[in-house]
Amino acid sequence: MVVLNRIYTRTGDDGTTGLASGERRSKSDLRVDAYGTVDETNSVIGVARLHTAGFDPLDAMLLRIQNDLFDLGADLSLPEAGMKPGREALRIIEAQVVRIESEIDALNASLEPLRSFVLPGGSPAAAHLHVARTVARRAERLMVELAAREATNPAAIRYMNRLSDFLFVAARFVNDRGAGDILWVPGQNR
Numbered sequence: 001m002v003v004l005n006r007i008y009t010r011t012g013d014d015g016t017t018g019l020a021s022g023e024r025r026s027k028s029d030l031r032v033d034a035y036g037t038v039d040e041t042n043s044v045i046g047v048a049r050l051h052t053a054g055f056d057p058l059d060a061m062l063l064r065i066q067n068d069l070f071d072l073g074a075d076l077s078l079p080e081a082g083m084k085p086g087r088e089a090l091r092i093i094e095a096q097v098v099r100i101e102s103e104i105d106a107l108n109a110s111l112e113p114l115r116s117f118v119l120p121g122g123s124p125a126a127a128h129l130h131v132a133r134t135v136a137r138r139a140e141r142l143m144v145e146l147a148a149r150e151a152t153n154p155a156a157i158r159y160m161n162r163l164s165d166f167l168f169v170a171a172r173f174v175n176d177r178g179a180g181d182i183l184w185v186p187g188q189n190r
Helices: 030-051 058-077 094-108 124-149 154-174
Strands: 016-018 024-026
Touching: 024 030, 030 058, 030 124, 030 154, 058 094, 058 154, 094 154, 124 154
Parallel strands: none
Antiparallel strands: 016 024
């Protein structure tokens, strides 16, 4: 259980932060950047949820995803090398990836196939979901870069990859099931 009774500790005043292992790293460290961008993704989804309250079952899916993103942040905050013997780390597992895939399929089943790329926008909910999608893609890129340097949970990277797909489909779902999508017209303004 997490207990936060003091919000400021002053330990980060020197530009470092503590990982879950207790190791101190620069706040500009790639691992910190990766889990910070996962946190940013979660926050942007929270803003999107201000506009998805009437969309069942989407809003419940987004709430589950927000919880998963805290799991993912915990996963990234504890490097494999920092594991203490006998301690079980909170890691993203394959079942979470499979669940988000099934949710993508459920939402996508009601959508017409795309004939062009979609411009971000349409409804306020869709616009916010597209912003969340792009932030999720940035988090994924940082995680891939981190994985090239340090051991990283492969299921976590798969989860972030699926999340951006989910957010794209969710944006189409709230855009009147795709009818409100704004399609890209190649070369329209030449």
